[in-house]
Amino acid sequence: MNRNPNRPASRLAAIGGVAIAALALTACGPDITSGSDDTAASDRLQAPTAEQPEGEITIWDRSGDLYEVFDAVIDEFNEKYPGITVHHEAVDINAKLQNTLITGTDVPDGVFLDDALVSSYADHLWDVSDVLAPYVDDIAPQKIDATTVDGGIYGVPYDLNPGLLYYNAAALEAAGIDATTIETYDDLLDAARAYQDAKPGSKPIHLEQSAFLGQLQLEMYASQLGTSIADADGELRLDSPEYEQILTFLDTVQTEGLGTRAEYLSPTDIAELENGNQVFYPWAIWFDFAPQQLLPETSGDWRAMELPAWEDGGARSGAMGGSSFVLPKDGENADLAWLFYEFLMYDEAGYSAVWGVNDIYPTGLNTSIPAYLPAADPTEPLFQPLEALGGQDLWEVATTAGAQIPSGTAIPSWWNGAVDYLGNDIQKMLDGDLTPAEVISSSTEGIQSNLIDRQ
The missing domain is CATH 3.40.190.10 (Periplasmic binding protein-like II)
Known part of the structure; x- marks a missing residue:
């Protein structure tokens, strides 16, 4: 079976789902965007203090190739954190997340979410400013800005789409x-x-x-x-x-x-x-x-x-577009979910497994680049040149372009x-x-x- 890289056709359907979900937030049901304008310290997620934390986390991703990519990284994550059990679920996020956050029932610890929806859900999410602090200066500014609401950061940046x-x-x-x-x-x-x-x-x-x-x-x-x-x-x-x-x-x-x-x-x-x-x-x-x-x-x-x-x-x-990982406040172990996303995005073993050559993408995931700038080094490609582009090194073109995107x-x-x-x-x-x-x-x-x- 030929796997399409990041399935932009599927991605298009997902983008359309964003529009439907966002309209639902404003057209019916309880207003999940209301709440305090203050970002109190208690709203900021803190990382676990134990050297080897233990517990279980539930992670929601969309079904498809990206789900398979993230799923394949769990074994490597468990080599670093053997005490954390990851329950990885393929979910129709746009259909389920709103009601789940409203009811507070079976809330996941981490969710893959389009940047365009983050502000709508911010009152139900952890401010990740503190846990991102060691990395924030090395993340594409546009991605930080896209998920910043009232001074708090509500998404762990995933991709950059130059x-x-x-x-x-x-x-x-x-x-x-x-x-x-x-x-x-x-x-x-x-x-x-x-x-x-x-x-x-x-x-x-x-x-x-x-x-x-x-x-x-x-x-x-x-x-x-x-x-x-x-x-x-x-x-x-x-x-x-x-x-x-x-x-x-x-x-x-x-x-x-x-x-x-x-x-x-x-x-x-x-x-x-x-x-x-x-x-x-x-x-x-x-x-x-x-x-x-x-x-x-x-x-x-x-x-x-x-x-x-x-x-x-x-x-x-x-x-043009983009997604991040968000951590709902009502998740039981959002702090442990942060460790999973930290590994996925800021550990070389994690981001290399996502964008590099793997069983799902034999030449690497080439329809986005990392938002983490050390991972998006133009001289150290994670995915290979594309035959469909005449053997062109798209990695070098995309990372050079991405570095020019102004803050937003x-x-x-x-x-x-x-x-x-x-x-x-x-x-x-x-x-x-x-x-x-x-x-x-x-x-x-x-x-x-x-x-x-x-x-």
Whole structure:
């Protein structure tokens, strides 16, 4: 059986589940986001003091290949902590976690959770600031910021998902275009125009047709510019020169007919990738699933590079998605679960087992990179070069790009609900029905009045 690395198709389903779960948090049931604004010392998790602690922990992960990866590390963890028994459960987290935390019944000690949901659950989670203290300076700042709420850190960072520009090197070379000379988004537009001249009828740049993923991609672009949909205080900041610049770029791609409008890796998307009409794909690292599994005709033709910069000398990557491990307060042995995650993420034996060559991923897990910077050393790859990218060393490209991601802010609890406004308005713009300025004004009004003001 061919295993897809980190199953971005499954990952897409999981991302969609995030939207559903987040809407459920705001639309029905008890309000689990309410509570004290203070982060008291008693809310901060402390590590066990015993040299060889003992006990049992229950860890929730999603079913699939990542579950198998984490499961395979348990034996190595027990070599270090033989007194800790790990009950590892494959769970539909988006379906079960909310009610479990509300009722306080059979609460797990640790949970794998999308960063976009952490702030919604923060009142039910341990602040891990103290246990993370020895490592925090060596963790990608964007990941710490994404799970920081009112000064507390509520997630143990797992992955970093740097945005990259994937391109069909063979098709571009045949058209006389050297993609490696692209340094800015203006350069990308020029390259797309040149390719369209060489291949009439082509629409070289991907334009995302899913409202949810279109908003996620927008935030990747915004991350490059050091901004996001909300500031550190949760205040909306769409009305800014940065968002106007990004939306104007997307609108230009649309109005000039330079973009293939399709949902991520839908049949239409795949067909346009295979026939050479779509040759530029600005996306998270996990797009590499496509040439490995879904693009047999052009597999080996694709390459990855850092994203173009928005201005000369600007950051060449932004964050797009991501997950962390959270520790519920009502778990019986959250302190022991912390030791499991500490081993998994900050012990060389742990993170090497996750991203390195193993029985599940014969060439290593290559659809993300570690958020822990010592593990993401460009000169010490954990996964191998990809044949589907012509033997390219994606590790070096991704870790170099990831190191450029600017610091960010916590993802607001209403982010997923904003798709009904911002995500949909982006699609209306790509339909030609709204201008960039109208997207900003319409989305700002809708999010502010229907989501923020009603909290």
